[in-house]
Amino acid sequence: MSRLNVQNLTVRRGQCPVVDNVSLSVGAGEVVGLIGPNGAGKTTLLRAILSLLPFEGTSSLAALDPRARARAAAWMPQAREIAWPVPVETLVMLGRVPHLAGGAKPSEADHAAVASAIAAMHLAGFETRPATELSGGEQARVLIARVLAQDTPLILADEPIAGLDPAHQISTMEVFRREAAAGKTVIASIHDLGLAARHCTRLILMDKGKLVADGTPEEVLTADNMARVFRINAHLSSDASGLLFQPLSVLA
Amino acid sequence: MSFRGLMILLTALCAVLFAASLLIGPAGFGIGESLSALFGGQGDAITLVMQEIRLPRALLGVMVGVSLGMSGAALQGYLRNPLAEPGLIGVSSSAALGAVIAMQTGFAKTVAFTLPILGITTELTMGLPLAGLAGAVVSVLLILFLSGPRGNSLTLILAGIAISALAGALTSLVLNLSPNPYAIYEIVFWMMGSLANRSFSHVWIALPFMAVGWVMLARLGRGLDALTLGEDAAEALGIRLTRLRLTMVIGVAACVGAATAVSGAIGFVGLVVPHILRPLVQARPSALLWASALGGAAMVLAADVFVRVILPEQDLKLGVLMALIGAPLFLHLLYKTRRAMA
Numbered sequence: 001m002s003r004l005n006v007q008n009l010t011v012r013r014g015q016c017p018v019v020d021n022v023s024l025s026v027g028a029g030e031v032v033g034l035i036g037p038n039g040a041g042k043t044t045l046l047r048a049i050l051s052l053l054p055f056e057g058t059s060s061l062a063a064l065d066p067r068a069r070a071r072a073a074a075w076m077p078q079a080r081e082i083a084w085p086v087p088v089e090t091l092v093m094l095g096r097v098p099h100l101a102g103g104a105k106p107s108e109a110d111h112a113a114v115a116s117a118i119a120a121m122h123l124a125g126f127e128t129r130p131a132t133e134l135s136g137g138e139q140a141r142v143l144i145a146r147v148l149a150q151d152t153p154l155i156l157a158d159e160p161i162a163g164l165d166p167a168h169q170i171s172t173m174e175v176f177r178r179e180a181a182a183g184k185t186v187i188a189s190i191h192d193l194g195l196a197a198r199h200c201t202r203l204i205l206m207d208k209g210k211l212v213a214d215g216t217p218e219e220v221l222t223a224d225n226m227a228r229v230f231r232i233n234a235h236l237s238s239d240a241s242g243l244l245f246q247p248l249s250v251l252a
Numbered sequence: 253m254s255f256r257g258l259m260i261l262l263t264a265l266c267a268v269l270f271a272a273s274l275l276i277g278p279a280g281f282g283i284g285e286s287l288s289a290l291f292g293g294q295g296d297a298i299t300l301v302m303q304e305i306r307l308p309r310a311l312l313g314v315m316v317g318v319s320l321g322m323s324g325a326a327l328q329g330y331l332r333n334p335l336a337e338p339g340l341i342g343v344s345s346s347a348a349l350g351a352v353i354a355m356q357t358g359f360a361k362t363v364a365f366t367l368p369i370l371g372i373t374t375e376l377t378m379g380l381p382l383a384g385l386a387g388a389v390v391s392v393l394l395i396l397f398l399s400g401p402r403g404n405s406l407t408l409i410l411a412g413i414a415i416s417a418l419a420g421a422l423t424s425l426v427l428n429l430s431p432n433p434y435a436i437y438e439i440v441f442w443m444m445g446s447l448a449n450r451s452f453s454h455v456w457i458a459l460p461f462m463a464v465g466w467v468m469l470a471r472l473g474r475g476l477d478a479l480t481l482g483e484d485a486a487e488a489l490g491i492r493l494t495r496l497r498l499t500m501v502i503g504v505a506a507c508v509g510a511a512t513a514v515s516g517a518i519g520f521v522g523l524v525v526p527h528i529l530r531p532l533v534q535a536r537p538s539a540l541l542w543a544s545a546l547g548g549a550a551m552v553l554a555a556d557v558f559v560r561v562i563l564p565e566q567d568l569k570l571g572v573l574m575a576l577i578g579a580p581l582f583l584h585l586l587y588k589t590r591r592a593m594a
Binding site for chain 1: 332481489492530537
């Protein structure tokens with residue numbers, strides 16, 4: 001079953017296409033890693049899919065009205081903005097906004113969703129702390145918890161694990177895998193190709209606005225793709241624990 | 253303290269200050285006779301003072317305070333900046349410009365109503381607040397036009413600053429070129445902001461605008477909460493940002509335009525009140541809207557009682573006192589912020 005269907009999506013800045021004629025379809029249970037060098041158009045593609053900026057082509061999410069879209073997909077922007085020193089629990093509860101009727105107080109189900117999101121991101125004990133007083137990595141985990149609390153079939157996240165310590169990078173990817181195993185879909189842009197190789201079920205490689213490869217990690221992380229798009233040499237192998245990917249050197 | 257506890261406390265504070273505003277004044281009546289004159293009265297001097305002077309003054313204090321406090325909280329929430337204040341979008345300076353032009357041209361004294369209020373017929377000139385409201389309306393239309401249909405908070409601030417600067421310059425121009433020293437005197441004192449010598453007609457002229465503004469600002473709560481995560485995240489949470497911005501601008505303009513039109517420029521309320529109350533509502537923008545409404549009312553009522561107590565012989569202006577109180581309060585906040593950073 002297709003969770004997201006994008007056809008011929010193009011975003012222009014002036015005349016220049018930043019995202020160039022991208023088509024993709026993502027189904028339930030997938031953890032999709034969106035990879036590519038800086039400026040490849042990953043963020044722009046994600047924002048266009050969510051109808052946060054004008055684009056040509058179609059996105060099945062953009063066709064929904066804003067409230068239905070907020071119940072279908074959760075979005076974690078790259079800029080980790082927390083404007084006010086609100087308690088962690090209040091901030092995570094913002095994920096329930098699309099589920100609340102106008103003026104309604106959070107129900108027991110809302111509180112349960114918030115509690116399980118806080119537990120999943122190992123934030124127990126932080127509930128009443130002002131979110132702005134936490135460290136950068138802790139704030140990122142709070143914002144991921146907010147996305148999980150939204151409890152949508154589809155999660156779109158822009159560099160969710162950047163700035164986390166190794167343990168939390170891995171556990172966050174495992175949370176995404178668990179969500180996917182429960183029938184959800186995660187699309188996340190990731191710069192750490194090693195983690196992407198191990199934890200994503202599928203990788204989409206972008207370069208200069210174009211989708212250049214789409215498939216399993218083995219299919220996408222080829223020596224040729226790494227050389228052409230990232231201009232690096234890399235080591236790729238697999239053992240019983242999964243894929244091992246390590247960038248080695250920059251090509252001249 | 254829970255939100256409910258805070259609201260009860262602020263309501264009680266407002267009630268006490270409202271009573272003080274009714275009972276304190278140069279006429280020096282006793283409490284008992286004041287209250288009986290307020291609710292009964294046979295048209296003697298004390299009844300007139302209570303019903304026609306002190307009651308509208310106290311009511312305007314509440315209305316202006318609620319308007320300024322709520323507007324400040326809404327703007328700070330929308331812009332995600334604790335230094336935003338209602339004057340930022342240029343509505344108050346434009347309302348002041350309208351009023352100043354009315355005073356200079358004599359329009360202020362042209363529109364006269366004969367209103368029967370509480371059984372007494374009074375003649376009132378309403379040109380001044382009407383011109384102030386007109387100035388506010390013009391500035392809102394300009395802001396919406398200048399900041400564009402898809403504009404964000406930055407274009408809104410830039411449009412507001414441009415309009416504010418222009419209105420300020422035109423006000424100076426009117427003063428500069430005025431051939432009439434009495435008009436200048438009148439304008440300068442009006443601009444200091446005051447609730448003295450206001451009547452029920454001021455209440456009635458401001459109330460419809462303010463009520464519309466309150467309703468619009470009250471609807472912003474959830475959107476402002478979501479904006480804590482930034483504009484992108486809020487929009488992806490289903491908040492229609494363009495509509496939120498439109499509601500906010502019109503709500504603030506109705507509140508601040510009406511407040512400035514009837515009371516002149518009263519600064520600092522919209523800036524300081526949300527700032528003081530934010531820690532008490534755990535920084536939640538939606539809760540801060542309501543707390544700031546009551547806090548604003550309490551602050552304006554308190555200041556308006558003070559101007560009568562400190563210098564009863566002279567007409568100390570409310571706006572002047574507010575700035576005198578507001579500036580040190582702000583320094584205190586600065587001190588606290590620096591300590592928190594250290």
